Amino acid sequence: MKNFEIIPSVWLINGKCVRLKRGDFSTEEVISHNPLEIAQAFESVGIKRIHLVDLDGARRGEPKNYHILEAITGYTDLSVDFTGGVTTDGDVIKCFENGAKTVTISSAAVNHPERLAQFILSYGREKIILAADTNPTDNKVQIRGWLKKTQVDLFEHIEFFYDRGLKYVKVSDVTRDGVMEGPNLDLYKRILDKFPSISLRASGGIRGIDDFRALRDLGVDTVLFGRAYFEGKITLEDIRKFKSEG
Template identity: 30%
Template sequence: MGRSRVIFFPAIDIKNGKCIRLEKGSLEKLKVYNHNPIDQALEFEKMGCEWIHIVDIDGAFNGTPFNHDVIFEIKKKCSCKIQVGGGIRNIETVEKFFKNSIDRIIIGTAAIKDPNFVKIACENFPKKIAIGIDTKQKMVASEGWSETSSLSSKDLIKRMQHFGVSVFIFTDIDRDGLLKGMNFEEIIDVLKSTNTKIIASGGVTTLQDLKNLKKLNYKNLDGVISGKAIYERRFKVEDAIRILK
């Protein structure tokens, strides 16, 4: 039997203190959805969300967090659990986030370029470190999605899973923000390649996508992230949570 429940993670991407969405990770295709990410987080809390997925877009592109004050304020005002990624590339940054009560941090670029940092982070903060696996044409991308490595998602999972990573967050960048459906073939490949928990992301468009994901019935499918579909009101967050229960 699979998991009884899949967690729904609404996404808040923050650039220059505003809540935005990109298409395929490109800054050229940026749309502002809310000038106040704190208000947005509180809306998600009201809708019944247990977790919120936050990405510091400036951090992802520049290699160091930029919007952390807004993120810490969200955590203070909102009862949801928070996972954060974007520019987290050294242990001091990790410590700063956890000192400010962030529940989980996501390491992306540094997982490819500095595996030892991941190892140390997992040792120091067990069950609190996620690895972001963002793929373009099946290869893992980094540096704000501007570089593509020679690693597949399965290669990166193999390298990372023995460090004690709590969850892998798989995103198909080629579909992200396009509202064209999820890459189920690759999601299934990733789920089969490890016993570690997986959160799927990229291309969520309809409630049917969520139903199909739940039907996969993999024990290690922990959650799904949705951004643009919620902001464009393709479905209600409350309905998504209900379907995934």
């Protein structure tokens, strides 16, 4: 069995941790004014990696919360996957300079596909992750913090980069994100059937530890979770026990 990883997703607006429902910025709730403290709590139960989402960057098209990235990488041993407005080669370099281990790219992959293909070549397939988030009613990719719907088909989009060496893809069902209605297992199965050697990161809908197990059994490599933890449906002790399952 593949090594299965659970990764907390920490969303930032103006340097604060927030949560949204279905990516709708009007539903913003501030969870914490101290993202570093949240990251340290995850590290204390054996989490090795977090997904840091710069929502300001996603909206504006360039990262804005480098200082939070730098603080977390400076005061923890966590590997940070950074996303949100990463568009240019300069953005990628600055993410790595501020301590990111990987970057996840969404909007630029749609707007400048050849550029992302070049990033995979330049930085290596272990460093660059494609985010392909979609509403499964039409399988069209949504970008800019899901504010913009495109006419790009999810499966064609993944295939373009898969053919150019892509190893990691994060896929969110945007209708389930932040509402804890369960992950879209059917969508993830279709992706794994079509791209059997892809390393899939599933995001959206997580309600509890049983959803982790269902995704692991399906063949998903990694699951991202957020709201279920911040609402107490998944506790630090739950995470510790799940990780001890091996």
